[in-house]
Amino acid sequence: MRLAVLAALAGTTLAVLVAPGTSAAAPEQDSPGALHLVTLRGPGSAGAAGAPAEVASAETRMRAEQDRVLGTVGAPEPVYRWTTALNGFAATLTSEQADRLAADPRVALVERSTVRRLTSAPPAPAPPPASRRTSGGRGVVIGLVDSGIDPEGPLFAAVPQLGRRAPGFDGACEGGEAAPACTGKLVGTRWYVEGFGADGVRSAAHLSALDDDGHGTQMAAIAAGNADVDARVHDLRLGRYSGAAPQARLAVYKACWTAPDPRDDGCAAADLVAAVDQAVRDGVDVLNLAVDGPSRIDTVELALLGAAEADVVVVAAAGNDGTAAHPSPWVTTVGGTLGARPRGTVELPDGPRLDGAMVAGRRSPAARLVLGSRARTPDADRRSARRCTPGSLDAAAVDGRIVVCDRGGVGRVDKSQAVALAGGVGMVLTNVRRGSTDADFHRVPTVHLDRPAARSLRQWLAGHPAARVVLRPSGTVRTPPRVAGWSGAGDPATGIVKPDLVAPGAGVLGAVPPRSDGARWDFVTGTSAATAAVSGAAAVLRSRHDWSATEIRSALATTAAPVRRTSVPRAGAGLLRPGAAERPGLVHALDPARYRAWWTDGRTRLNTPSAVLRRGERTTTRSVTNVGRRTFYFSSSARGFSRRHVWVTPAALRLEPGETGTYTVHATGRGRDDGHVVWRGAGGTTTRVPVVLR
Template structure:
């Protein structure tokens, strides 16, 4: 992209550029209008509401930004920017020339501006305007950690020469995960981002090549008092996502006195570019990411030249302005990865140009409570060392003199008598105070371990406790208490299991697709429960934590995409095809919950076949062209019985490929049943559905190559 395009995407209210003023003046001259003044914007609330009765709106004009214009062969560079800004000035003139807060020219053509309801209606009725939306705040796609946790990651290479853009809550760059490393390889030459440090020390480290931040949509006056106006991470979520996607390899995971192995991001040799668009408010329920800030971050990331763009942010189950910005990124050949969301409803980011990622339970760190004369009881345990045999004591029976029985039962800090706890494993009930606070109370009273028991149905959770801990569900907790009631001086052992249990079950919170949409979502799923990642230093000194949510699944997939790009000279479309056609099957889960299946990064390195399309086809589809997109998935709605896709041989050899329809209750026939394709050669196949079946049926069309490659396309049939 040309340097002249860069200033047009920056916030007008915060750091107006002389270049953007010149371009706006040129655009105004084209129209014969006075240049719009770039003045400081009035303070906004998180929803963009000002005291003047206006609200911040996102206005997208028809047609592409500069990224899409380059695909179409239209004018780009300075003249292209002037052309787009002239269109923006024409739209602004219809409503009295208000000063925009942001302008966008790369990923899309539009602006964010404060409007009255009447002004918004005028622009919505303008044929030149594609969409008008009010600014809103979206949640990060993470939840309180539940179930058990994945262990430290252990891959050592992947992602060299690739830049992953992380649109999130910023980054804490301190520590070895984000340090400059000789393993990173040469600096990518095409990345043009900058480091805008704002308040605090620099974020860029050599591993981190770019850092920008955006707050006008959220509102600087609505931030938590401790928030920093910089790309530094005040929340921890952005640091976790960056570490999961691309943290350096071989970093020791140490928490308190426990060593939990070595950690590596999915693409440890990749570089990072940070786009902070998510903020903390005084009330945690108001935390999130304003859509105006998100769109500006995507616009800048596209202009900067990231290779992969990660958006671990929820959203509506419809295509909105954020998704239109992601369309522009896809047109610039960026691999776009986004989270499916965590409300258990419709999947966020339903556009076909986004690889939307849902969540599975994944690996689970487990531990046993070993009770002599009784079956072992299993629960969630993150500690790596055994404890015991040691005497068990119910917390309620180890009450400090000045504590109440209830305070002791739930292990409130200060409620336990050290004389009764010293050297023992304490059984604490859940509730009342935080889980980690309970183990701190046990540690303070010189206990050596804790058994945390649910007293009602609920999750079992992993945390970095002050003493080794096994968290049990209600039934298991009752079993331990019954055993202890008959052996009041009994001893037990807390024993971590040598291997983690892997579950391919989809989580209940993961967003599901709409079979009537014509686009299968999510595209795939990845582990989303208790995924380990780095966080900014906590008051306790801990720099690691677990995250649960489709945010973690998206970050893992972004790292996998970066690793593929570093190994192959692939386009974003080919990378997306490889990720989604090489997945693992999940039984008893509909395609509208899991898409093509479980991410298998190693299998994606040799897909054999690819489903390719021109990136310009996405915009044509969005604008109403009825052409069939050659996506690596199929949905057949009511009345439809035939679907066609085109595959391309990517092996570099002339090979024979055979097909098979699997998993359907309808009769599904694939023609031709087999193909012989030379290197780079393409051919179409057709599936025909007949017979009776359930209202919603799904399965796969599987193509197997002569060298053992397997390429699967997920199919949903809605009747």
């Protein structure tokens, strides 16, 4: 697209946008007949107040307007039409048609539909415990736009603890190939493939809401899996599992697909917008989107704007490529942290201590080591055996031994499966280059070593070929939470603090569709896992308070815990604290209609629970509301600023329940800096507002 740049915008406004007064044209290199997303000016029905009949009439007018716009360029019937979250459509257009629509004054944005990636990554050895919450989320529906769901098992069963059905939700359970059945827990399943293309999905994929990837099922488990479910993998008991909002119900919108080549897996923007539009129409309370995207406002973000206008709590992933996706102020954007790591040891008699990643319920028996490359079958090549690919190991050489397998070629768990089938009693997984060490659920006790430790093991083994070794779990190493290097960071130049907050995002346990070895649980790493946890926390707040979506967004962010030695653009407000979010003391309330005004005119100031002071700006003002039940004094302080002098006026506020007060943040000096304005309430509450000074 050709993007317009809005310069010198006042208040909290993105620096780079598609200007509302300027249409974006399609790239000149677009091939004829490409699927494009066209957004018309003005809100969808979600942003228009009125009785149901008035809303229906407005949608009829939108469709008529869409027809008139399509008619000006002779475009074919759209594959999707949207009238709820936004007014627009997805249609196959030539470059010339796209350019002509981009110049139409009725059109706000034209862009080509692209494929986005889910925001999960290879598991890392840092599994925090599953939620200990046994209640929360009653009467709330979490909508997940993801890869679908496999609802079999107790985690997604209809249980009495769910309580009453969610009022106002009007979803449906669509059919298809092996379509998942809805229950009292799973109340809606829909699927969208027109943007991705049904002819582009993997042959084993199901054209239904059934999860072919596993990602959607894991996100559903983390956000709203039932409480007190026994989690086991083989002979390893993982304890009792609960999602973040175990009493919440789930509506699943499958818009992410597996392709014949895994590198082509993803979620087409047209399908994502269609899923968001329908989720808003169905009446979800919280919307979870664990998909990456550009660091600008695009069609997907405009669909999320419509969700916010409908008072839906929108939670999206910051992404795993270092730059924060979902930069808009109406989205709660979530980054990921690292934390605890389960460890194991390769015990070598009279040898060095070799530590690695291990999750296991028992140690291995004492056994001799054998290199996979020296245990190959006659018809296997040396490289395959070195990597312990299935079918490459000779049972006569492996039986009763611990096998050393190089990383690469096939999945890590596939290697331990191959060892188990050949009669091995353990595996040492070795990195051959720099990379992570990962704790997986293996079929035999397994320790994963990094490259230096792997080199030491081979050197020791050369001098001790007959020695017996033991693989032993050594517990969990707990370190202070820190933001993961891959977690998307924000750009203060946009005028918006992103991410809004962070949550545990490494080695998070969740349910998956049955694997080849029968396991139904696995770890997941990425900002997607952190996003699901925040969505669950939002559902708990929505079920227990009559707060608006903007107030919930404020409560989640401003009660977050500090992350040591981490800047605001990396951690936002800090680390999610679901319990503290239930007593935020103060919230920053905001009329969601102002979001569209902010995007349209570039001058509207937003009462966000964060602030950016641009160059030359010395002050910014915010309003807070006491959501407690008693009158309290709240005193302010400025924390964490190292280069600039920052203070707040008034220094204290006395607010009755429901009363709103205004405060101003002042800054003097020069240079970039960031920190927090902290409000402490007499009732024991703490409200932390991240501030960036440019």
